Amino acid sequence: MTRSKFYFHWLVQQRSQGFTLAEVLASILVISLFTLAAMQAIVIAAFFQADARKFAEASNWIQDDLENIKIVAYDLCQTKFAQRKLAAPAQGNDTTLTLALIQAGESDYDQAMPPEYRAGGACPVTSPTDGFRVGDRVLIGSDSGTRRIVSISGNTITLDSPVGGYRGAGTRVYARCRIQANETDGIDGGFGAYLQTLIPPMNSSNNSRPIVNDTFTMTRTPTTRAEAPFQTLELAYAVRNSNNRVVAQLSTEVVPNAFFRCP
Numbered sequence: 001m002t003r004s005k006f007y008f009h010w011l012v013q014q015r016s017q018g019f020t021l022a023e024v025l026a027s028i029l030v031i032s033l034f035t036l037a038a039m040q041a042i043v044i045a046a047f048f049q050a051d052a053r054k055f056a057e058a059s060n061w062i063q064d065d066l067e068n069i070k071i072v073a074y075d076l077c078q079t080k081f082a083q084r085k086l087a088a089p090a091q092g093n094d095t096t097l098t099l100a101l102i103q104a105g106e107s108d109y110d111q112a113m114p115p116e117y118r119a120g121g122a123c124p125v126t127s128p129t130d131g132f133r134v135g136d137r138v139l140i141g142s143d144s145g146t147r148r149i150v151s152i153s154g155n156t157i158t159l160d161s162p163v164g165g166y167r168g169a170g171t172r173v174y175a176r177c178r179i180q181a182n183e184t185d186g187i188d189g190g191f192g193a194y195l196q197t198l199i200p201p202m203n204s205s206n207n208s209r210p211i212v213n214d215t216f217t218m219t220r221t222p223t224t225r226a227e228a229p230f231q232t233l234e235l236a237y238a239v240r241n242s243n244n245r246v247v248a249q250l251s252t253e254v255v256p257n258a259f260f261r262c263p
Helices: 002-016 021-074 191-198 257-261
Strands: 082-086 096-100 137-140 147-153 156-159 172-177 208-210 215-224 233-240 246-254
Touching: 021 191, 021 215, 021 233, 021 246, 191 215, 191 233
Parallel strands: none
Antiparallel strands: 082 096, 082 172, 096 156, 137 147, 137 172, 147 156, 208 215, 215 233, 233 246
């Protein structure tokens, strides 16, 4: 009992004298470690926040460009199936045809002149040759074969071969589809290749911008599928920082709205 009492008094005396140097140093070390860990966490959080902002702005940049291309694809006034009629008879050896618009009241008016092609529509047709392009394959009446347009002037189209027989005024002329990849004149491919010619290229004036105290560069690689019917345009985007590290990337496909107007 006496020993326990003396030990208690000794412990009280020790505590009344304050902390030892070792205890103080240990406390400082522990506090320093916690402070260092907290500061490190703040630095890491700031780093990730900056990276997240870079990724977000780079992704928005890609989306902005993609939306502009989608607008071009949606407003593409060419269709896969343009339909007109002969304004004057054509002889068997004729290669130049004069076209006319199909008028309201004719049985195939709604097919040949959908709402977007009429006055006030998104793609108003004012000339009989609107909707045709050099390189298009055309079908005349009930022909089993097609001929390719080599030139367009006013209301006339010139074909690569004669019509092969008499065709009366009013005979329907159909643009079947864009040229295929094995042809050399005009634009190879279908609507995908055609859309590719309409989108603005990436160059030094529009492919770089500052993001979070750094200069970023965007590349866009368009590719038309090798398989028929060549209607899809594939786009591969990449945004890189000044150290050429990829910050954001996207691979997607765009199909022109006109493709879906197949009969």
